[in-house]
Amino acid sequence: MTLLEHFHAQIRLAGREDEPRPGLVQDSDGPVRRTWSQDPTAFAMVECPAGLGEDPDHWISRQVDFFAERGQELEWKTYDYDEPADLLDRLRAHGFTLEDDEALVLGEVADLLHPVMAKGASLRLVEAGDDAAFAGIADLHEIVWGRRDGHTQQLRDELRRSPETLDVFVAEASEPMEAGGHRAEVGQVVCGAWVRYSPGTDFCSLWGGTTHPAARRRGIYRALVAERAQRASRRGFRLVRVDCSPDSLPILTRLGLERVATTVPATRAPAPAGPTPGQPAPTR
Numbered sequence: 523m524t525l526l527e528h529f530h531a532q533i534r535l536a537g538r539e540d541e542p543r544p545g546l547v548q549d550s551d552g553p554v555r556r557t558w559s560q561d562p563t564a565f566a567m568v569e570c571p572a573g574l575g576e577d578p579d580h581w582i583s584r585q586v587d588f589f590a591e592r593g594q595e596l597e598w599k600t601y602d603y604d605e606p607a608d609l610l611d612r613l614r615a616h617g618f619t620l621e622d623d624e625a626l627v628l629g630e631v632a633d634l635l636h637p638v639m640a641k642g643a644s645l646r647l648v649e650a651g652d653d654a655a656f657a658g659i660a661d662l663h664e665i666v667w668g669r670r671d672g673h674t675q676q677l678r679d680e681l682r683r684s685p686e687t688l689d690v691f692v693a694e695a696s697e698p699m700e701a702g703g704h705r706a707e708v709g710q711v712v713c714g715a716w717v718r719y720s721p722g723t724d725f726c727s728l729w730g731g732t733t734h735p736a737a738r739r740r741g742i743y744r745a746l747v748a749e750r751a752q753r754a755s756r757r758g759f760r761l762v763r764v765d766c767s768p769d770s771l772p773i774l775t776r777l778g779l780e781r782v783a784t785t786v787p788a789t790r791a792p793a794p795a796g797p798t799p800g801q802p803a804p805t806r
């Protein structure tokens with residue numbers, strides 16, 4: 523069995539794409555797997571690991587209607603081997619916007635264990651009650667992405683309630699850093715990353731890894747990969763999954779991980795209502 527087949531069977535077909543978390547509902551609507559927050563301002567994601575059958579637009583329309591009624595933004599997580607083959611085109615026709623694609627990378631945790639020195643930064647495991655660490659992650663995301671949302675609060679709630687399925691790490695500057703007009707002060711969070719565990723499977727997954735512009739090319743991201751791998755290995759997980767950006771892909775493939783597919787998130791705001799199949803998608 524290939525790595526992708528292993529992942530597809532243990533994670534996607536088994537409904538483990540998102541582990542159960544506080545406040546999230548996991549259910550199915552025909553061939554569609556759904557994970558959504560009871561808070562309509564928060565997370566909602568669907569996927570179709572076994573394909574959409576003979577009437578794909580029927581199932582797409584049902585999800586659009588369901589989440590539009592809730593007033594909830596929806597992400598449809600797609601993989602390039604999903605059926606139907608024209609799934610992305612169909613999602614566009616239903617008012618979805620395609621976001622940047624990411625590489626699905628799989629491999630052995632053992633390949634990531636070698637420790638790396640993070641130049642000018644110290645790494646530590648974060649506890650759920652560490653307000654400063656989570657505030658630092660939120661500050662970092664605002665610096666890099668220009669937005670400050672509730673994700674870090676959700677992450678902290680998840681860690682508090684389900685510590686067996688999550689570990690969170692931060693890297694903090696141990697010296698002033700400056701590059702490209704950006705500056706990070708001593709003690710500032712310059713990278714935040716976490717690892718989720720899928721109990722009953724061979725897989726853990728690495729998330730986060732956003733790095734402050736002043737702290738790049740110092741081995742910090744790579745060092746946090748090793749820290750998370752060591753933690754996962756101690757917990758007994760032997761395989762790792764990463765949805766990674768073009769920046770992270772060369773690092774992970776050099777370590778021995780393998781790009782096995784491409785994943786593209788398609789997002790849709792709850793209003794206005796999307797066009798019926800066959801009509802052009804609105805421009806946004």
